Amino acid sequence: MDYREEKDTMGMVRVPKNSYYGAQTQRAVDNFPISGTSLPLSFIYSLALVKKCAAQVNAALGGIDSSMGQAIAQAAQEVMEGKFDDQFVVDVFQTGSGTSTNMNMNEVLASRANEILTGQRGGKSPVHPNDHVNASQSSNDVIPTVIHVSALTQISTRLMPALEALERALSEKALEFRTVKKIGRTHLQDAVPMTLGQEFSGYARQITLAIQRLGAVKPRLLELALGGTAVGSGLNAHPDFAPRVIQTIAAKTQLEFREAENHFQAQATQDTAVETSGILKSMAVALVKIANDIRWLASGPRCGVGEINIPSLQPGSSIMPGKVNPVIPEAVIQVGAQVMGNDTTIMVGGQGGNFELNVMLPVIAHNLLQSIELLSSVSILFVGKCVNGITANEEKCAAFIEKSLALVTGLIPHIGYDRAADIAKKAHKSGKTIRQVVLENNILPEAILNGIAEFNPGRM
Numbered sequence: 001m002d003y004r005e006e007k008d009t010m011g012m013v014r015v016p017k018n019s020y021y022g023a024q025t026q027r028a029v030d031n032f033p034i035s036g037t038s039l040p041l042s043f044i045y046s047l048a049l050v051k052k053c054a055a056q057v058n059a060a061l062g063g064i065d066s067s068m069g070q071a072i073a074q075a076a077q078e079v080m081e082g083k084f085d086d087q088f089v090v091d092v093f094q095t096g097s098g099t100s101t102n103m104n105m106n107e108v109l110a111s112r113a114n115e116i117l118t119g120q121r122g123g124k125s126p127v128h129p130n131d132h133v134n135a136s137q138s139s140n141d142v143i144p145t146v147i148h149v150s151a152l153t154q155i156s157t158r159l160m161p162a163l164e165a166l167e168r169a170l171s172e173k174a175l176e177f178r179t180v181k182k183i184g185r186t187h188l189q190d191a192v193p194m195t196l197g198q199e200f201s202g203y204a205r206q207i208t209l210a211i212q213r214l215g216a217v218k219p220r221l222l223e224l225a226l227g228g229t230a231v232g233s234g235l236n237a238h239p240d241f242a243p244r245v246i247q248t249i250a251a252k253t254q255l256e257f258r259e260a261e262n263h264f265q266a267q268a269t270q271d272t273a274v275e276t277s278g279i280l281k282s283m284a285v286a287l288v289k290i291a292n293d294i295r296w297l298a299s300g301p302r303c304g305v306g307e308i309n310i311p312s313l314q315p316g317s318s319i320m321p322g323k324v325n326p327v328i329p330e331a332v333i334q335v336g337a338q339v340m341g342n343d344t345t346i347m348v349g350g351q352g353g354n355f356e357l358n359v360m361l362p363v364i365a366h367n368l369l370q371s372i373e374l375l376s377s378v379s380i381l382f383v384g385k386c387v388n389g390i391t392a393n394e395e396k397c398a399a400f401i402e403k404s405l406a407l408v409t410g411l412i413p414h415i416g417y418d419r420a421a422d423i424a425k426k427a428h429k430s431g432k433t434i435r436q437v438v439l440e441n442n443i444l445p446e447a448i449l450n451g452i453a454e455f456n457p458g459r460m
Contacts, residue, residue: 004122015122020087022107022122022129028100032091039101039362040369044088045080046150047105050142050226051133052076053248054241055109058135061238068127071113084108092366096352096359098143106133136237137229140267143361144225147273147368152221153253154372155214155276162379163211163283169387170204170290173197182307182397183404190406196307196392203293206286213279220272222256224249228263231356270358273368274350277343280371284339287379291332294386298326306396311389328386335378342367407434410452414444 002017006026013023038044052073059069078084087108094100106129113127114120127133178197185191227242229235234242242259250257260266300306316325345367352360401407408424411434415423427437438444 006122018121020084020108020111020121021089021104022111022124024100024103024129025090025107028090028094028104032094032100034091034093037092037366038088038090039092039366040150040373041082041085041088042154042369042373043146043150043365044085044105046153047101047142047146048076048079048109049249049252050146050149050245051105051109052080053245053252054135054137055133057241057244057248058132058238060244061240063135063238063241064132065126067117068113068132071116071127072109072133074116075109075112078112079105079108084112092362094362096361097139097357098361098365099139101362102134102139102142103129106130109133136241137226140230140357141225141228141232141263143365144267144270144358147270147361147365148221148224149249149253149257150365151273151276151368151372152218152255154369154376155218155221156255158376159372159379160211160214162376162383163207163214165383166379166387167204167207167211169383170200170207173387173390174200174204177392180392180394180397181401183400183406190400190404192406192409193401193404196397199293203290206290210279210283210286213282217272217276217279221276222258223260223266223272224257225260225263225266227259228267232263232267234263264356268356268358269353270346270350270361270364273364274346277346277368277371280368280375281340281343283375284336284371287375287382288333288336291329291336291382294390295326295329298390307393307400309391309393310386313385328382332378332382335374338374339371342371402433402435405434407452411438411444414448414452419443 003014004017005012006015006023007013008023008027010027013026015022015026019025055064055069055072055076058064059066064072088101088104090100090104110124110127110129110133111122113133114123114125117126174197176197177200178195180196181193182196182199183190183192184194184199224242224246226245227234227237229237246257246259265271294308294310297305297308298310310326310328312324313327315323316327317323346364349360349364349367350358352358358364405424405428408420408427411420411423423434423437423441423443426432427434430437432440435449438449439446
């Protein structure tokens, strides 16, 4: 590989000749060969958006030359279009402020801007990564800003639509199955009758509430730390810089971002990221519950519960011919486990606010955005490859109701709890149904018994 030499405040550094990044990025690459994983592109693109808006505002305020501002903005737009994805090479596990990623962006944008203006890639002239690309900014206010911008953007454009599609799909199944009678279960034991539609209505409501919880955190995510610079005091930032940049970001994202009410809180803590992650975790728990129920209800095909059928997607065994597994529900459950683990990491990261700065920002950003992306993708998959294709096995549902000992519950108003319990024991010991025991012992007329069995499904 050919190299060129770039200089920073610590001396000369050899960087790949064709790279757009410079000395500080290369030092970070050398210092943090840990996971091989960089921050997600959703974060990188949001960072580029902040830099683009900052360059335009800095030029308008006279902080940088207008030609520089235009070149930096063009470079940032090209980053947002995915033209420089391979240039963002700093590991997630790096300096806790995210300075290395901020400088990675600053150097790429300065290098590309210099190429636009002079034809020469790299260097610090005429566009300097710190003096011009980073003007009126600090990593300490930029990275917390980008966490909020990227998280809310992904929630709004990816996760919310996916959850709404899942909510609709489950609600449609609740309606489709509204007359399919089945046995309810508590403690994994037979309980009283209900409808399959009622069961699915519960799942739909779980997703409705998840959507509401997610919407409730939006006002906190809309607050941006930009303008606080190093510690929250705004040192070296033009007083109009942050309001104008945030206004521009809001216009471009169609999200009502605003300046943080208290910059010291916005930079020293990540409470909102912790709150958001907690909501994502509760969402993951809901998805695991739904997916687990669906795979149990579809268990079989001959020796399981088998009250519903789910789409068959692929061979399920390398040794058992004809076996088909509930692969989509299993994928949903695994995503849930990952999101719960991510939440623990974010919770610990939220405790990393020492005095005026949280110093676990990269790992918070990585885990938060991964949770959002995983939940978005798996929800879409759940709808398209599982929920939409669910059908009811009405014969199996009806057979379970007739065999269930829990039907004795409906007898209580007529014969009392103790006598009903005695009937259940006799039926269980003899292998007969509740109906057979009641009729054989002339306990109730058949008409009354039929009325009890033909229960009113009631509410959805």
